[in-house]
Each structure stands twice: as C-alpha cells, then as structure tokens.
Amino acid sequence: MNDQCRMDDQRTPAVRCDGVTVTLGRRRVLDGLTLRVRPGTVYALLGRNGAGKSTTFRVLLGLRRPDGGSVALFGEPWRSGALSRVGATLDGPALYDHLSAAENLRVHVRLTGTSRARVTEVLDLVGLPGTGRRRASRLSTGQRGRLTLGIALLTDPDVLLLDEPQNGLDPEGVVELRGLLRELTAAGRTVLLSSHQLGEVARTADDVGVLSGGRLVHEGPLAGLAPDGELERAYFALTGPRVPA
Template sequence: MTAQPAPAPAPQPAIRCTDVRLQRGDTVVLDGLDLHVQAGRVHALLGRNGAGKSTTFRLLLGLMQPDSGTIDVLGQPPASGTKNRAALERIGASIDGPAIYTHLSAFDNLLVHARLTGVGRARIEEVLDIVGLASTGRKRARHFSMGMKARLALGIAILTEPDVLILDEPQNGLDPQGIAELRQLLRDYAAAGRTVLVSSHQLGEIVQLADDISVLADGVCRYEGPLADFAAPGRLEEEFLKLTMLSATQQEAA
C-alpha cells in the first residue's frame, strides 16, 4: 500500500483575533470577537454604526489594548508605544479619516513618513503616480478636495509597500473613477500575496471588491467567510440588514 501524503496545513491567518473583549464604562464594545483574515484576499469588515469596526482597527494597530483575548498581526501581537514605528513599516493604515499635514504638499506629506521609514525619493514619486496626485506640485493639502485627501491618505498607507493594509472607509470622497481605481489597486495588492482589510458602508462596492467578509453586531462576529457564501448576487444588502437587525432585536428583547 502506498502511503498517502499528509494534507498541507491550512495557512495561518495574517490577522487573528481570539475572544477579544473590551468595555468602556458601562458599554461593552467587543464581547468575545473572533476574526481571521487571510493573506492574498480582500477582507471587508462590515457592521452598523457602533458595531466595533473602528475599535477593532485601533486594537490591530496597537492604539488600544483589549481587556482580554489575544490579537496577532503577522504572527505577532500589535506593537505599542515606542515599538510601534518599526512594526508599522509592515502595516499600512488609514483610519479615523485622512491624517495629513494640511500645510504641506502631497510630496512633502509623504516625505515626512519616508524619512521615518527610510523610503527613498523614487518611491514617493511612484506612490504619487499610483494614487493620482503626481500633478499636484506644491499645492498645499489644505486646498485639496475630499477625494484628493483620500488619495493622499492611501498613498501614506502604501508608502512602505506593507504586508498588511488596514483601511477605514477608503472610498469616502472619491468619484466613480477614483473608486474604480482604488478597487483595482486593492485587488492587485491582495493578488500579490499581501493582506487587505477594509471597512465600508458602501455595500454595492463591497460586492465588487471583497473576497471575504466579517459581519459585526453587538461586539461579536455574526458571520465570517467568503462573500459568495453569505449572499447570492444582488442580495448582500438584504442579508446584511437581516442579520444585523435580527441581532439588534434580540439584544433589545434581552
């Protein structure tokens, strides 16, 4: 009898949260969150306002600490404090709106981050071209449109070519062309074996962007897995509302 080869081990998630709990005052923000995000795929974190999406992003970046549970990003717990700078070279993020220096040009905004991470001028110019800001010259960011600021925030996030991208509502302010360009960029980024985690309320765009989704409600993940397994074509909004409204109704009844 010929011995059968052992099955290949399942790939370890690039991002993993296990039984993560966080309470602020009397409010339970996360109540045993489990989250698994695989490399090479675009993963969307969905939920109604207050579901815990932004808090989850802050925990992944080491900006907050959970009360209990474990978090791993690229096999390590999120760095915090003085250790955070080196760790964030492998993680690009844009959360809580564009964090930019409004008195500086797009180039100089990127230059600030480049000097902190050792990135050269050629990469800055490449990123400006990628995000569509190469022609802005010395125009200060305070005069940028909302869409231009969103493009600059994305440029800062991808400057170091990080292994993980974490983006909160990256489509905000972009026109239809910008949204299509962002979609292609993120899908190409994931196709190169990197990890992309986004949040968005634009469910129509998520249908075109995401491979996997997690649906948060009441501080826990109510669904995690392939988007195609959650909702048939054209029914994401219906299934999302059904799941999150049912969760809210159950909470009120309790």
C-alpha cells in the same frame, strides 16, 4: 458564530483575533471578537456605526489595549515591531494642510526610513500625478483621501488596514481604488477594510465579516453570505433592518 461561517483555509492568517474584549465605561464595544483574515485577500468588515469596526482597527494597530483575548499578526503574537509591515488609514485624512502633497509623504519617508524616490511612485499609484506641489489644504476631498491612502502605501506594506477608503472618492476614484486593491492582493498583499458602501464591497471583497453588538455574527467568503448577489438583504438579515419597509 455558526461554524459554517468559518473559512476553510489552512494558511496562517495575516490578521487574527481570538476572544478580544474591549470595554469603554459601562459599554462593551468588542465582546469576544474572533476573526481570521486570510493572506492575499480583501476582507471587508461590515457593521453599523458603533458596531466596533474602528475599535477593532485600533486594537490591531496597538492604539487600544484589549481587556481580554489575543491578537496575532503574520502568525505571531502582536508586537509593535510587526507594524513596520502594516499600513493604515484611520478616522479620515490626517494631513499637514500647510505642506504640499509630496511634503506630506516626505514627512513619513523620514519617519519610516523609506526611500525618497517612493514619493513620486506613490503619487502615481494613487492617481495624484502632477499634484505633488499642491498644498494639502487645496486638495479636494477625494484627493485628500487618495493622499492618505498613499501614506499608508508608502512602505509597501504586507497588510493594509483601511477605514472607509472610498469616502470622498468620485465614481472614477472608486473604480481605480477597486483596481488598486485587486492588484495589491494579486501581488500577495492583504487588505482589511471597513465600509458602509455595500455595493462596492460586493464588487471588491473576497471575504466578509459582519459585526453586531461587538460580536462577529458572520465570517466567510462573500459568495457564502450573498450567493444571490443581494449583499444588502443578507446584511440587514444579520444586523436587523432600520430602514422604512
């Protein structure tokens, strides 16, 4: 990756990967991945399906051990104890459908030792007031996405890892999510998200990393990637267009 793509920031990255390699069968999913996520920012990780975004999240969460390279959270080599400061959504909503929205949160309250009072706070935070008694199976797709985000926020984490958080949200929900992410970063939190919604990334992200073939082909401030605001054009220039001319 061109050194000019690097971000000029002397602060300790909240999330850092150095030369991370992951091989599945004969396929190298991550090929020497190196990235830096600045604290207090929204970092959008972009790439086609199969580019390695979800695998990157799994490595950061300790769900997949890399074959090579290193990972650091909060400036320290990766350790499971640091995950107490990390909230995450991965692979879509994973809810107990027979439980209510509030009960789903209470399960994680017990697992994390969080105050039960946090349940009501989180339901309000993610735009689900008044739905606490409704079974998860009766929630809309967008509401299930909000509840999943609520679970990630339950411990008031310093870092959020969000896999396609806009999926299933209506336009109002997307705008509310954007505002929530900006509020979190304004308070010093860090957000690393993956997304295919380039228009929303252009409105939300501070920094962008573009994955292609398991390598980061660009990393830097959003304005550096698309100074004219044409993020879609810049993205396809890096990854190769697969759309009709």
